[in-house]
Amino acid sequence: MSVKAFKLVSAVEREMLMGEKNYINIECIECCGKNLYIGTNDCFIYHFLLDEKISTAGKIAFAATKQLHKYLGLKKPVSELKAASALTRLLVLCDNTITLVNMMNLEPVPSGARIKGAVTFALNENPVSGDPFCVEVCIISVKRRTIQMFMVFEDRVQIVKEVFTPEQPCAVAVDGYYLCLALTTQYIILNYNTGVSQDLFPYCSDEKRPIVKRIGRQEFLLAGPGGLGMFATVDGISQRAPVHWSENVIGAALCFPYVVALDDEFITVHSMLDQQQKQTLPFKEGHILQDFEGKVIVATNKGVYILVPLPLEKQIQDLLASHRVEEALVLAKGARRNIPKEKFQVMYKRILQQAGFIQFAQLQFLEAKELFRSGQLDVRELISLYPFLLPTSSSFIRSHPPLHEYADLNQLTQGDQEKMTKCKRFLMSYLNEVRSTEVANGYKEDIDTALLKLYAEANHESLLDLLVSENFCLLTDSAAWLEKHKKYFALGLLYHYNGQDTAALQVGIQIFTKRPVEEQEKNNINPDDIISCLNKYPKARVKYLEHLVLERKIEKEKYHTHLAVLYLEAILQLKSVTTDNCTETTELLFKLRSLLQKSDLYRIHFILDKIQGTDLHMESAILYGKLEEHEKALHILVHELKDFHAAEEYCMWNSENRGMQYRQRLFHMLLSVYLSPGTSDCALVMAAVDLLNNHAAEFDAALVLQMVPDSWSVQLLSPFLSGAVRQSIHTKRMTQTALGLAQAENLIYKYEKVKQKGTPILLSDKKICQVCQNPFCEPVFIRYPNGGLVHTHCAANRHLNSNMTQHSSSSGNQT
Secondary structure, three states, rough: OOOOEEEEEEEHHHHHHHHHOOOOOEEEEEEEEEEEEEEOOOOOEEEEEEEEEEOOOEEEEEEEEEEEEEOOOOOOOOOEEEEHHHHOOOEEEEOOEEEEEOOOOOOOOOOOOOEEOEEEEEEEEOOOOOOOEEEEEEEEEEOOEEEEEEOOOOOOOOEEEEEEEOOOOOEEEEEOOOOEEEEEOEEEEEEHHHHHHHEEEEEEOOOOOOOOEEOOOEEEEEEEEEEEEEEEOOOOOOOOOOOOOOOOEEEEEEOOEEEEEEEEOEEEEEEEEOOEEEEEEEEEEEEEEEEOOOOEEEEEEEOEEEEEEEHHHHHHHHHHOOOOHHHHHHHHHHHHOOOHHHHHHHHHHHHHHHHHHHHOOOOOHHHHHHHHHHOOOHHHHHHHHOOOOOOOOOOOOOOOOOOOOOOOOOHHHHOOOOHHHHHHHHHHHHHHHHHHOOHHOOHHHHHHHHHHHHHHHOOOOOHHHHHOOOOOOOHHHHHHHHHOOHHHHHHHHHHHHHOOOHHHHHHHHHHHHOOOHHHHHHHOHHHHHHHOOOOOOOHHHHHHHHHHHHHHHOOHHHHHHHHHHHHHHHHEEEEEOOOOOOOOOOOHHHHHHHHHHHHOOOOHHHHHHHHOOOOOOOHHHHHHHHOOOHHHHHHHHHHOOHHHHHHHHHHHOOOOOOOHHHHHHHHHHHHHHOOOOOOHHHHHHHHHHHHHHHHHHHHHHHHHHHHOOOOOOOOOOOHHHHHHHHHHHHHHHHHHHHHHHHHHHHHHHHHHHHHHHHOOOOOOOOEEEOOOEEEOOOOOOOOOOOOEEHHHHHHHOOOOOOHHHHHHHHHOOOO
């Protein structure tokens, strides 16, 4: 699969090198730092300085500046160029002679030192002499089957060794004492110090151009048979799998972790890590491919180009973006040698984490887990994918740049519930494994809280095990989640673990109150037994009784009375502590009043006896109302509490669903209380006036006029009187309307009756009953709408003729 590992960038254009001289061709190149040397077919050497430039868009370009050129005067092509930077010398092979020239001015050394009779040569990049001012050179001599070793100094050369080979050598590379040689029919490794040789594998030099290249310490790359790039060590073995390149390869270079190959039409890039071809670049007429200190240069006869490698991190990210996890990991491991250790460790961990999320998204959970572990993933990165699992108090922020492309699990699974379930099962397993390891250090609360939420949502058996063992579940988040999923026993354990036994008990009661009624009946759960168990826990007992009375609406006197007594006892206990009504007291009073008003099942006298002697006047009034002792109740509301609004409300709720007369009686009672003899309180007088004026419809105006003092003015009662008059007129008009409607209806019935009498019915002894077929003996009969006549006793007979029955029922009219 393709990877964009290199970009081809022009370095030296044709015009810069040869202008209009089309006959000039590039024969060889050498690069040392920024210095680029080119040898041509017309015996010239050109020197350029290469400057790398990066645009604002991040694109790399090279600017070549020509320094000078030098004609060697031999009228032969310059075959090879090798730089010896330590000596500031350039070794130039032309006409089978290696000449030493100055790297800066391209002038031959004054001593005229040179090596004659060389077909090709190679520098020993792992020299054995130990002299830093000396370069070791190996040449293939013009002598048949001869290899010569030289030591080259600034201004002189010295032959060191001459070695004979079993066949004529074609190409050579050197590492220490070892020579890797392409002979006529095979490749061999030769130790020129000991003379020991090792055959590698055969090849035919007549059919293809040999390639022998040193790629590292004691390791070479060779063009093998069958289009294989073979690796061989000085021991004659291969420690790497071969790469597959073209049968017609003419050049190779190394830019770790890639091998770059050149043939007639393409540049191909092959990974040394997995041996796969990663990139193909069209490149016609190329004939030179070499690497110089990590810089890969390729040339045609007319121009020079540089293969610029994309940063390995960019390549890795591109692979991950394409979900090619294995290739990305292989490349990342291979990058270790090119990146500083600390930077590599940070980069590699991140790559492992990214790869883990890719595998996770593909539901490859085992692979994802290993990658998360190896990459030391902050497990909150994974938890954050699951909505609402992280506690609300968590300070976690996702990594930037992000490790994956997903907002949450819904996006990752595209709403697929089966996939979502699998992902949740994986997270449960993973969190359970890591919660007791170093991975959890620093955020155990987040991990355990998330695990609890997953267990509760999935109804997992491990929920209780988590809560009865050491855990770091955050109370607030966990309690709300357990409540939401009705895990009341687990919620009780959570409170107990956090030292809140009272809260645990209050929640534990929900095991009974929230359980479906059908399940309770099926399991024969007796409420009396539960109440007995809760006698030691008053608040829990109240909660359970509220469940029975208010939610399940069980109509049993003992439950209603028991609940009322518990409310009352709790209120009195609170009042004994403080005279001010706290929030709890106010809430209990509201509950007690509501129960006393709405329930008819509690023991009224029993509760009333308990209230006697307390300041619970409103509650006493409610109880007297239940006993139909309304005058006592209203007297308490008016004279004890002086709560006139409550007195009016009392009349309203006590008369609900009781009819107009009952309501009028209560309001007249209240008015009587306000106007009781001897009353001189102005507040009561005003209350009576307001009562009449605001509730005129609830009174009998005639009775009211008999009750009110003669001293009251008409203006004082004008709203009441106006309302009473309006009500009287309305009642009169409604009565007249009803009377008119009744008269109209009666008129309609009379018309129908006359209409029926308008048609005479003749009965004679010749008429026969249509049922029994006998004549009529008396003038009593039944006439059906279809005109048929029958005896009365025949009509009463249940076994009528079916046809006549159907006909008569369809007509719908009977006399």
